[in-house]
Amino acid sequence: MLESGFQDRKREQRMIATRATIAALLVILALGVLVARLLHLQVERHEHFSVLSQDNRVKIQPIPPTRGLIYDANGVLLAENHPSFSLEITIEKVPDLDATIAALSHIIPIDAKDRARFTRLKRQRMRFQGVPIRLNLTPAEVARFSVNGHRFPGVDVRAELVRAYPLGPYTAHVLGYVGRINERELKRIDARNYAGTHFIGKGGIEKAHEDLLHGQVGHQQVEVNARGRVLRTLESQPPVPGRDLSLYLDINLQRATTDILGERRGAIVAIDPRNGGVLALVSQPSFDPNLFVEGISQKDYHALLYSPDKPLFNRAIRGQYPPGSTVKPFVGLAGLLEGTVNAQSKSYCPGYFTLPGHSHRFRCWRRGGHGQVDLHAAMAESCDVYFYDLAHKLGIDRLHARLAEFGFGTPTGVDLAGELGGLLPSREWKQRVRNQPWFPGETLIIGIGQGAYLATPLQLAAATATLANHGHFIAPRVVRASRASETPQRTPEEPLPLVDHQIQVEDQAHWDTVIDSMVAVIEDRRGTARKIRSPDYRIAGKTGTAQVFSIGQGERYDADTVPERLKDHALFVAFAPVEDPRIAVAVVIENGGSGSATAAPIARRVIDAYLGGEPLPPEEEERRDGN
Amino acid sequence: MATNARSAQLDRGVDEPLPGPLRRLHIDAPLLVALLGLCGFGLMVLYSASDQSPAAVERQLLRLGIAFGLMLAIAQITPNRLRHWSPALFVAGCIMLIAVLVVGEVGKGAQRWLDLGFIRFQPSELLKLAVPMAVAWILAARPLPPSHGRILMAAIITMIPVVLIAKQPDLGTSLLVASAGVMVLFIAGLSWRMIGALVIVAAAAAPLLWFGMHDYQRERVLTFLNPQSDPLGSGYHIIQSQIAIGSGGISGKGWLNGTQSHLEFLPERNTDFIFAVIGEEFGFAGILALLAIYLFIILRGLVIASRAQDNYGRLLAGGLTMVFFVYVFVNTGMVTGLLPVVGVPLPLISYGGTSMVTLMIGFGMIMSIETHRKRVRI
Structure with a gap:
């Protein structure tokens, strides 16, 4: 009994020892699996996890x-x-x-x-x-x-x-x-x-x-x-x-110009002819750019976008207007350069012009006519017939080539986003766009800056500056120079590159002939802009009145009966002082009426603001004194 | 008379060395050295994982002191007395579990804590000890291997607290407690046929378990199966801990240099996921050293079990040792991605006192079993 109990206990102990051994083996096996797992993670895939850990912490x-x-x-x-x-x-x-x-x-x-x-x-x-x-x-x-x-x-x-x-x-x-x-x-x-x-x-x-x-x-x-x-x-x-x-922009001039333009819709561009620098560039109405920085509200944006006055529209570089009579100096110069006319050549103005073999009358703005006019008189009084005749003699191809040299028809290359190039019609353009041959009558219309001809205020200012420069065209620039900022020592400015070309002429006297005729616009007794004559300096300029719609044969334009938005655009281009030009200006007033009454005084005040002349006496509104 | 003679002969004890001073204090020297080494290493890792907080290390040191004190105290109690206490302890534990479900405090979405006024503790921790003790008590009362009736009794004794703990819900602890019962049965010589049956039953019960799970528990299992499915949500723990371990390589990034842990990519880095910190800072080599210490402790426990004086001691020592192993394996398996995430700390290294005290009391019992052996030659 005792022996068997003893034997049983011995057997029990052996059995438990066996189980303990099996348990130990199981433990070793399980830890082996764990070690295998760790080998996989830490040795085999170490690279992979290292990269992940690096990605985790370093950004x-x-x-x-x-x-x-x-x-x-x-x-x-x-x-x-x-x-x-x-x-x-x-x-x-x-x-x-x-x-x-x-x-x-x-x-x-x-x-x-x-x-x-x-x-x-x-x-x-x-x-x-x-x-x-x-x-x-x-x-x-x-x-x-x-x-x-x-x-x-x-x-x-x-x-x-x-x-x-x-x-x-x-x-x-x-x-x-x-x-x-x-x-x-x-x-x-x-x-x-x-x-x-x-x-x-x-x-x-x-x-x-x-x-x-x-x-x-x-x-x-x-x-x-x-x-x-x-x-x-x-x-x-x-x-x-x-x-x-x-x-180049002079903020004082910019402010003065903006205030001079006031509530009118329009644009003014002032350029320093010596370097092409834009002194002022104004398009009215304007808007507050600060609204856009952090995202403008839908309501404010719609108000700006759908306003009939188009405040977001940059008229100075995107507004394309018929230049009207402001192109006459360039057309006159083209005639001189091509030898078609000289300073003494005269045309007779009976108040209209007809092409040989046609009955259509191309009217002069003065119904009674200007009589015998040379370039000087035609410019001062803005005789249309003289320039119809000249354009007809030049023909569209030569006219187009000469006007293109002043930058018409292509963007000037100003360093502002969104500039448009206007439109300088040509035989090739008409064939391509309208699929029609060129008609001689169209050449006459181009000669007085109407028809399909379009130019931006900036193009007009640049062309005027080129005239002041005796043919040296400089692409207008707003930015003069750039400089590295936030450096301890003020680093030198680096001027921006200049794009220019020289209009080749055989006789430099032609420049003076045209400029003299432009001076006559202001200084001549019958000049269309005689009201803006300044005692302090001489201005060379040209008025322009651009039709917004066509007047039929035999109709008369009556400013009082035409709706506001269909009134003529008033234009004026000028530079001063004539002897040493420091500012060239182009003024375009939408539906402003006539160039001489509306645009010229504004240009004078802008020039005054820059050159510091004696201010023009209070505006005397004068209707349709000239073209 | 014969009995007396035999006893006298047994009492002489010829093959045991003379007891040293540690043995007189009922301390098992190899186990103590290994435990001290483990805890020392743990403190070092904790210092790093807690962002070099001396306060955290001090608190952990205090807990270790208490735990070692309790271990020494328990080691003085003879296994016989432990056996006598076993049923009462078990019943008390079950009553407290029921009390927790009725009046317990809710912490982190589960009812685990019981507030006795002067102390707050988790009764489920007590059951980690009470269950192996009770099962050993039941099985050791009759000759081994156990009869079917005994096995059934052992199973019932195990399942009552397991179900109660699972209801808290605390799946991790209930699995550990269940494993305690199973481990004692295994050491007791549960027949292989029964083991096979148990495995089949477990496999069959798995779907039932699934439907009984809380949503977050199901999510953990799903995440375990495919951690990449929600890398910033539930899969985050697993992915980040694998990155930490994997980026450690063979030799590790060096102590205090783990980027995953110090930059807070690794969640719960000083508690359940501290193993990943070891993997990152000490590399494969460091982990091997750690596993070697664990293996030594487990083998020492099994040696003690196999040469214990009576069946109760054998079963209890073996059961407690294997529970310790389950702890180690479930935690490391979870952190390395071998097992689903179950809230089980890394024994004696993770920050926190409750499980440490339980474990050290268990080692106190193992030491008691080893050192109260009468010097016997069999």
């Missing part, structure tokens, strides 16, 4: 460059960068957007306008890019959010530099403005260089000189934690700030 962040500043010719700041705080939501990081915005609105006021902008910008965003829900936070609001920020993952206060245009509407058409990068621009730009940039130039200088103004993006490698917070910077390559631009 490359772009550092956007600071946009270059824009100064006028006197060093006045026209475009600057203001620090601004905005509240941004990274939509991918927010679980419930509506609830987040609702909760946010308890600490920071968010109105319907903010929500509308948020909804609009949300559609245009890039992935994982913050969308602003509130702009221009006050310091108190920033502080209030900082205290509560931990409750809002994915919502951040972002400090950024926002473009500001202190002179607002005065510079809108020259500078353009910046706005958030949209999808179309996104496809065009170098995504790498714009990695941290939210704004891009949308017009004017801001767009034309985007490359200079933007600068080069910088990068920093930062170590981040799992919540994306930056812990430290490992490596950084600072951005190269955009270059500061200095303009």
Whole structure:
């Protein structure tokens, strides 16, 4: 009994020892599996996980460059960068957007306008890019959010530099403005260089000189934690700030010109003939570019877009008007250069002109006619018949070639975005576009700047400057020079390249013949712009009145019965002082009536503002004194 | 009389060395050294994982002191007395589990804590010890291997607390407690046929288990099967811990240099996922060293089990040792992606006191079983 119990206990112990051994083997087997797993993770796939771990902690962040500043010719700041705080939501990081915005609105006021902008910008965003829900936070609001920020993952206060245009509407058409990068621009730009940039130039200088103004993006490698917070910077390559631009534009003249133009619709361009620099470029009405920087509201935008006065339309470089009689100096010069006429050649003006073998009467603006006129008189009194005759003798091909030399028909190449080239008709153009042969009558109409002929105010100013320069055409430029910004020592300015050509003439005296005839427009007893004569300097100029619609044979134009929008455009081109030209001006007043009554006095006041002459006495409105 | 003679002969004990000073204190020297080494290494890792917080290390050190004290105290209790206490302890534990379900405090979405006024503790921890003790008590009362009736009793004793704990819900602990019962049965010589049957039953029960699971538990299982399905959500733990371990390579990034852990990519890095910190900072070599210590402790426990004086001691020592192993394997398997995420800490290394105290009490019992052996020659 005892022995068997003892034997049983021995057997039990052996059995348990066996089980313990089996258990030990199982343990070793299980740990073996674990070791195999670790070999797989730590040896076989080590490289893979190393890369993942590196990716985890190191993020490359772009550092956007600071946009270059824009100064006028006197060093006045026209475009600057203001620090601004905005509240941004990274939509991918927010679980419930509506609830987040609702909760946010308890600490920071968010109105319907903010929500509308948020909804609009949300559609245009890039992935994982913050969308602003509130702009221009006050310091108190920033502080209030900082205290509560931990409750809002994915919502951040972002400090950024926002473009500001202190002179607002005065510079809108020259500078353009910046706005958030949209999808179309996104496809065009170098995504790498714009990695941290939210704004891009949308017009004017801001767009034309985007490359200079933007600068080069910088990068920093930062170590981040799992919540994306930056812990430290490992490596950084600072951005190269955009270059500061200095303009030819004289802000004093720009303001004065804008105020002179006042409520009228139209454009004025003033150029320094010596270097092609744009001294003033005004298109009225204008708009406040600051509205566009952070995204304009739908309502404001529609108001601007659908206004009949088209404030967004840059008339100075995109407005294409029939130049009217302002082309007469260039047509006259073409006649002299081609030897078709000389200073003494005369035409007889009975008040109309007929082509040989035709009965159609091409009328002069003075129904009674000017009688015998030479170039000097024809220019001063703006006789149409003289120029019909001259154009007819030149023919369209020579006329086209000579006018093209002054820059008509092609964009001048000014450094502003969106310039249009007008239209200088030719035989080839008519065949191509209208699939019709050229009719001789059309040549006559071109000779007085009507018909299909279109030019922008900028083209007129550039052509006038070329005349003042005795044929030296310089493509107009707004920007004089660029300079690296934010460097300890002020770096030297680098002037922008100049595009020019010289109109070849055999006899330099032809220039003076034409210029003298333009002086007569102001100084002659019968000159169409005799009212603007200045005691301080001599002006060479030419009035122009461009028809907006055709007057039928035998009809008369009556300014009192024609609707406002169909009234003639008033034009004037001029340069001064004649002996040493420092300013060339083109004035276009939409539906302004006649060039002599409306446009010429405005040009005179602009020139006064620049040259500092004695002011013109109060305007004496005079209707239809000349063409 | 014969019995007395035999006893006298047995009592003489000829093959045992003279007891040293540690043995008189009822300490098993190899086990103590291994445990101290393990805990020392654990403190070092914790210092790194807690972002070099001396406060965290101090608190852990205090807990270790208490746990080692309890271990020494328990080691003084003879296995016989432990056996006598077994049923009462088990019943008390089950009552407390029921109390938890009725009045327990909710923490992290589960009812686990019981507030006794002066102390808050998890009764489920007590059951990690009470279940192997009770099962050993039941089985050791009759000759081994156990009869079908005994097996059934053991199964019932195991399942009552397992179900109660699973209802808290605490799937991890209930699995550990279940494994404690199973391990004791295995050591007790459960026939291979029964083991096979058990495996089949377990496989058949798996779908039932699935439907009984809470949503978050199902999600864990699904995530385990495909962690990439939700890399920033439920799969995040697994992916980040594998990145940590994998990027450690053979020799590791060096102590205090783990980027995954210090940059907070690794969640729960000083508790359940501390193994990933070891893998990242000490590499494959460091992990092998750690596993070697664990293996040594487990083998030492099994040696003690196999040469214990009576069946109760053998079953209890073997069962506790194997539960310790299950702890190690479930945690490391989870962190390396071999097993689904179950909230089980890495024994004696993870930050936190409860499981450490339980484990050390268990080692106290193992030491008691080893050191209270009468010097016997069999």
